[in-house]
Amino acid sequence: MPSLPGVGFRFAGVGAHLPEKVIANDDLSDSMDTTDEWIRERTGIGARHVGGMTSELAIEAGRQALERSGLAPADIQQVILATTSPDFMCPGTAPAVAHGLGLDCGAFDVQAACSGWVYGLVVANGFLLQGMDNLLVIGAESLDRITDYTARDTGILFGNGAGAAVIQRDDSDAGRILGWDLGADGDYVHILYSEHDGVLTMDGKEVFRQAVTAIQRTTTASLEMAGLTVDDIDLVIPHQANVRIVEAAWKRLGFSMDKTAMILEHTGNTSAATIPMALADSLYKERITEGSKVLFLGFGAGMTWSSVIVDYAGSLTGTAAW
Ligand code: ACO
Numbered sequence: 369m370p371s372l373p374g375v376g377f378r379f380a381g382v383g384a385h386l387p388e389k390v391i392a393n394d395d396l397s398d399s400m401d402t403t404d405e406w407i408r409e410r411t412g413i414g415a416r417h418v419g420g421m422t423s424e425l426a427i428e429a430g431r432q433a434l435e436r437s438g439l440a441p442a443d444i445q446q447v448i449l450a451t452t453s454p455d456f457m458c459p460g461t462a463p464a465v466a467h468g469l470g471l472d473c474g475a476f477d478v479q480a481a482c483s484g485w486v487y488g489l490v491v492a493n494g495f496l497l498q499g500m501d502n503l504l505v506i507g508a509e510s511l512d513r514i515t516d517y518t519a520r521d522t523g524i525l526f527g528n529g530a531g532a533a534v535i536q537r538d539d540s541d542a543g544r545i546l547g548w549d550l551g552a553d554g555d556y557v558h559i560l561y562s563e564h565d566g567v568l569t570m571d572g573k574e575v576f577r578q579a580v581t582a583i584q585r586t587t588t589a590s591l592e593m594a595g596l597t598v599d600d601i602d603l604v605i606p607h608q609a610n611v612r613i614v615e616a617a618w619k620r621l622g623f624s625m626d627k628t629a630m631i632l633e634h635t636g637n638t639s640a641a642t643i644p645m646a647l648a649d650s651l652y653k654e655r656i657t658e659g660s661k662v663l664f665l666g667f668g669a670g671m672t673w674s675s676v677i678v679d680y681a682g683s684l685t686g687t688a689a690w
Pocket of ligand 1: 401402403406407410411482520521522524525560570571572573575576579607608609610613637639667668669
């Protein structure tokens with residue numbers, strides 16, 4: 369496993385955005401045989417938001433992050449957009465997002481499903497090592513375009529949203545990535561996928577099992593690289609798929625839910641957008657302060673998985689999108 373040569377960085381600005389229209393659990397009982405109680409108990413989800421194109425949601429989250437960073441559009445040197453629900457098959461959505469934000473820089477999509485934003489963070493760190501100063505890493509999804517809201521397995525889970533962070537080089541070395549791990553296993557494509565112009569099809573039980581295994585594997589690898597233990601981590605920001613997946617993995621790893629950022633109840637599963645939105649929420653709630661060791665943890669279709677441990681620098685204020 370390669371280690372990452374050190375480069376100091378900070379989150380200079382964050383943003384989170386959800387479209388206005390909400391589908392509450394009770395609304396779903398009109399289109400399928402389900403109840404609010406069942407969905408909450410089995411997933412932890414209370415509502416999901418729908419509407420908006422991926423680019424529109426990404427632009428709003430990106431605009432907030434840029435504004436909070438105090439930087440000018442000309443300062444951003446790269447846009448990395450993690451999404452599994454792009455506006456078009458071709459081209460990627462990132463160029464439209466960069467254009468909408470008035471940026472003049474490179475822009476590309478990362479398609480690693482729910483692991484995508486953490487993949488993007490590692491890629492951004494690589495750009496910092498190559499001499500860049502400011503990048504915008506966004507996770508945005510319009511999953512309502514590939515979700516059948518009459519299906520009892522997938523229809524209860526997915527929603528739209530976007531989260532963004534400005535990643536800024538900081539040579540004071542106060543903040544940095546301490547450990548990371550990215551992984552994929554294409555043998556599991558069939559457990560969660562959407563055909564072109566199709567809807568998400570899922571083997572829920574197998575996704576659940578594989579997600580718990582992936583979380584254990586990637587967390588252990590990142591902790592090992594960082595030379596840290598579970599006790600050293602101040603906050604975990606996991607992908608928000610199903611609270612029971614997180615609880616099952618935590619039982620094996622020894623993490624506590626007290627140290628875990630969860631926004632799932634308000635958002636549902638927004639794939640690549642969940643982690644940056646939960647980051648914005650954690651900063652808003654002052655759960656992250658200077659020197660906090662934060663574990664970002666992605667897992668999802670592919671299968672893919674990703675984790676990054678960050679030594680946090682800065683005194684940023686986040687935002688709540690709901
Ligand atoms: N509402 C009410 N009852 C339901 C529903 C529903 N929506 N769906 C199933 N049931 C009932 C079934 O009929 C069954 O009833 P029975 O025992 O009387 O026969 C019972 O609940 C159990 O059904 P299962 O299909 O076994 O439900 P399960 O416990 O597996 O839960 C779920 C389904 C919630 C989808 C679960 O498998 C899951 O969360 N899997 C993980 C999926 C996931 O998180 N995907 C996210 C995308 S990937 C990622 O982001 C990692």
